[in-house]
Amino acid sequence: xxxxxxxxxxxFFVRAxxxxxxxxxxxxxxxAQAAVADDAASLGARLAAHxxxxxxxxxxxxxxxxxxxxxxxxxxxxxxDRRAAAAAAAGFAGVRRLAPADFxxxxxxxxxxxxxxxxxxxxxxxxxxxxxxxxGTLAEMAxxxxxGFVRRAGRRVLVIDYVRQGExxxxxxxAFAA
Amino acid sequence: MAIQYPxxxxxxxxxTALTGSQISERLRAAAAGPASASERSDVFAGQRIRIxxxxxxxxxxxxxxxxxxxxxxxxxxxxxxxxxxxxxxxxAFFSHLVPGTQRGYHVVIDRDTSLATVFEVWFSxxxxxxxxxxxxxxxxxxxxxxxxxxARHRLTNRVxxxxxxxxxxxxxxxxxxxxxxxxxxFVELSRFGGELSFCAPSDYIQVDDETYxxxxxxxxxxxxxxxxxxxxxRVEQVGARLGFNERDELExxxxxxxxxxxxxxxxxxxxxxxxxxxxxxxxxPPAKGFRRVYRPMSTFQTFTREEFDRIAxxxxxxxxxxxxxSGMSGNKQQVSDYLVGKAMTMRYDNGPAIEYRFDAIQSLxxxxxxxxxxxxxxxxxxxxxxDLVMFGHLLAGExxxxxxxxxxxxxxxxxxxxxxxxxxxxxxxxTAVENLFGVIETEGMTPPKYRxxxxxxxxxxxxxxxxxxxxxxxxxxxxxxxxxxxxxIIFGNDGAGGMEWSGPAAYVKIRxxxxxxxxxxxxxxxxxxxxxxxxxxxxxCGAGYSGGANGIRxxxxxxHSRHAGQFDVRRFFQITA
Numbered sequence: 085x086x087x088x089x090x091x092x093x094x095x096f097f098v099r100a101x102x103x104x105x106x107x108x109x110x111x112x113x114x115x116a117q118a119a120v121a122d123d124a125a126s127l128g129a130r131l132a133a134h135x136x137x138x139x140x141x142x143x144x145x146x147x148x149x150x151x152x153x154x155x156x157x158x159x160x161x162x163x164x165d166r167r168a169a170a171a172a173a174a175g176f177a178g179v180r181r182l183a184p185a186d187f188x189x190x191x192x193x194x195x196x197x198x199x200x201x202x203x204x205x206x207x208x209x210x211x212x213x214x215x216x217x218x219x220g221t222l223a224e225m226a227x228x229x230x231x232g233f234v235r236r237a238g239r240r241v242l243v244i245d246y247v248r249q250g251e252x253x254x255x256x257x258x259a260f261a262a
Numbered sequence: 263m264a265i266q267y268p269x270x271x272x273x274x275x276x277x278t279a280l281t282g283s284q285i286s287e288r289l290r291a292a293a294a295g296p297a298s299a300s301e302r303s304d305v306f307a308g309q310r311i312r313i314x315x316x317x318x319x320x321x322x323x324x325x326x327x328x329x330x331x332x333x334x335x336x337x338x339x340x341x342x343x344x345x346x347x348x349x350x351x352x353x354a355f356f357s358h359l360v361p362g363t364q365r366g367y368h369v370v371i372d373r374d375t376s377l378a379t380v381f382e383v384w385f386s387x388x389x390x391x392x393x394x395x396x397x398x399x400x401x402x403x404x405x406x407x408x409x410x411x412x413a414r415h416r417l418t419n420r421v422x423x424x425x426x427x428x429x430x431x432x433x434x435x436x437x438x439x440x441x442x443x444x445x446x447x448f449v450e451l452s453r454f455g456g457e458l459s460f461c462a463p464s465d466y467i468q469v470d471d472e473t474y475x476x477x478x479x480x481x482x483x484x485x486x487x488x489x490x491x492x493x494x495x496r497v498e499q500v501g502a503r504l505g506f507n508e509r510d511e512l513e514x515x516x517x518x519x520x521x522x523x524x525x526x527x528x529x530x531x532x533x534x535x536x537x538x539x540x541x542x543x544x545x546x547p548p549a550k551g552f553r554r555v556y557r558p559m560s561t562f563q564t565f566t567r568e569e570f571d572r573i574a575x576x577x578x579x580x581x582x583x584x585x586x587x588s589g590m591s592g593n594k595q596q597v598s599d600y601l602v603g604k605a606m607t608m609r610y611d612n613g614p615a616i617e618y619r620f621d622a623i624q625s626l627x628x629x630x631x632x633x634x635x636x637x638x639x640x641x642x643x644x645x646x647x648x649d650l651v652m653f654g655h656l657l658a659g660e661x662x663x664x665x666x667x668x669x670x671x672x673x674x675x676x677x678x679x680x681x682x683x684x685x686x687x688x689x690x691x692x693t694a695v696e697n698l699f700g701v702i703e704t705e706g707m708t709p710p711k712y713r714x715x716x717x718x719x720x721x722x723x724x725x726x727x728x729x730x731x732x733x734x735x736x737x738x739x740x741x742x743x744x745x746x747x748x749x750x751i752i753f754g755n756d757g758a759g760g761m762e763w764s765g766p767a768a769y770v771k772i773r774x775x776x777x778x779x780x781x782x783x784x785x786x787x788x789x790x791x792x793x794x795x796x797x798x799x800x801x802x803c804g805a806g807y808s809g810g811a812n813g814i815r816x817x818x819x820x821x822h823s824r825h826a827g828q829f830d831v832r833r834f835f836q837i838t839a
Binding site: 107124216217218219220221222223225227228229230231234 | 296365444554556558561586587589590610730733734735736738752754755759761783786787789806
């Protein structure tokens with residue numbers, strides 16, 4: 085399956101009257117209730133909001149997998165352009181795994197009122213691998229057996245800005261929160 | 263009969279770079295098959311067997327007698343060869359070369375299960391032609407009318423941590439220690455006098471719960487291969503040795519041996535990890551004959567003594583610099599101010615008397631007794647135990663870029679020094695060392711007249727892990743393999759023992775559970791490692807002293823330790839005559 089396009093079902097999309105700020109774990113019901121409350125909207129609006137959140141979540145998951153696979157070519161189609169993809173690849177150099185933390189309980193997605201941009205904050209467990217900065221015999225031997233890396237794991241908040249391009253959400257930028 | 267110590271130990275022998283034609287010439291004698299001190303087994307005589315391997319050769323054998331066979335490889339025409347077979351209970355081993363080639367096979371067959379391991383071996387497969395190359399193929403002996411078995415012999419970590427004394431029917435005696443899953447450590451008791459241990463890339467294969475196959479190739483040395491199947495209950499082995507010795511003579515024989523179990527070191531893999539993971543279906547298979555080999559001399563930048571003198575004159579020595587350095591100081595002990603403000607003389611029985619003034623926590627002044635002027639030096643000191651301090655510094659102006667690593671025991675008034683110097687008859691920037699023993703002379707203390715720190719074998723056979731940095735995780739294991747050598751093993755990410763190397767060493771007892779040790783990375787990276795091992799705190803302190811293109815370097819070492827076990831080997835190094 086190609087990961088290069090994550091589309092929403094536009095035929096059901098009706099722009100929400102206000103930004104959606106919802107826990108991702110409760111994306112379906114929570115988003116729909118928010119949309120309904122603000123806009124007294126139709127079933128179409130609720131489904132559109134649901135689809136946008138699903139598309140954004142899927143894009144984030146694809147991005148996390150691509151980072152875990154070493155970034156590179158896998159990132160290109162997820163971003164609005166090559167420059168953005170390259171910037172993200174550089175920013176995540178050394179990251180070997182991005183896994184959701186706390187079952188997404190603290191994650192948030194905000195879709196702008198005009199429905200054209202969105203921002204997601206996802207709490208992650210991050211595993212990094214960097215080359216061992218040492219030059220002695222032990223380090224040399226570790227490298228000779230295919231290792232010689234420092235591996236760390238920690239918690240970070242991944243912030244992704246999205247832009248809608250036609251029917252498809254794309255990533256404008258991705259970085260860890262400071 | 264006197265022990266025949268070699269003129270040079272294995273790591274100093276300049277083994278001949280044999281050409282392909284020289285190897286072919288020497289292998290002609292092997293057409294008759296391997297020699298054997300024991301009577302060869304006739305277990306295969308008169309039989310025909312077909313061995314099928316997974317991704318490897320199909321071999322059809324016709325055994326005409328106990329010493330002659332013909333083999334057809336992959337359906338090609340059969341060729342005749344001499345062979346030798348030996349059995350070990352239900353397992354049969356045989357070995358032969360293919361006449362007219364530089365190739366051959368060592369075959370292990372479990373006669374109960376019909377499973378087979380075939381070691382395909384060949385020469386001239388690496389830039390050093392004499393280094394035996396090998397590929398283990400797993401398969402089975404076809405049994406007509408029966409389906410192919412699903413099981414296979416397999417790589418294992420079940421041998422990891424074991425150690426044995428072996429005596430072959432040739433009379434050759436060795437200690438063979440397996441602290442790794444890809445390397446092993448061997449002490450040639452009879453061939454080389456047993457002073458030092460050496461390391462070689464190795465394979466470990468499980469036949470069944472009590473039967474294993476071991477293979478090592480003495481890469482970076484003679485390139486000789488030793489392969490055997492052994493029974494861990496009976497402690498018996500049958501196998502073969504193939505290669506060219508230091509006189510470039512072909513050694514090709516099958517052997518039978520008996521041994522003694524020497525101990526078992528700890529495993530550091532997770533529970534349930536048996537060292538035989540399924541291969542990654544997405545990864546490219548390794549090239550035929552692939553093995554991880556540590557080749558330190560291929561990366562060590564060597565200089566003549568004259569060249570290194572120029573380098574050392576032009577480049578400021580690095581003495582306890584900040585930064586990662588060798589990566590071995592992340593868990594170093596806190597730098598001690600114990601000596602600050604003190605003055606003393608270290609009077610060595612077999613060396614100079616050095617007068618000291620410790621001016622600050624990292625600054626001292628020294629002079630040899632009788633000299634007028636003082637020389638300032640940067641130093642570091644660590645207090646390993648109450649009133650027991652190790653400190654080190656360079657001796658600027660001395661002829662050999664000298665270094666002193668001193669253990670000063672103020673409770674007993676004793677001082678021991680590892681006097682490092684730069685340059686050996688072999689390499690200009692390789693370190694050498696001598697142990698100096700003596701006393702501390704300082705105000706308010708009367709040192710002993712006769713008592714001194716002494717060499718000890720209490721560490722010999724022990725294995726300790728050393729974690730040099732909590733931050734980076736850099737960890738190795740020391741195996742104090744003989745009274746005169748130390749081996750170090752690098753762990754893999756899964757906790758399995760990995761790359762291993764060894765160097766000359768010595769151990770001095772300082773206090774109960776506290777030892778001063780050194781190792782020399784001879785024909786390796788040239789470094790002198792000095793450590794004060796405190797088995798009460800399970801923490802060490804010390805320094806590494808080395809020389810390279812950047813000049814002289816003296817860097818701190820410090821690590822947290824764990825006990826990994828002990829081999830019962832001290833008895834092999836006692837003077838018995």
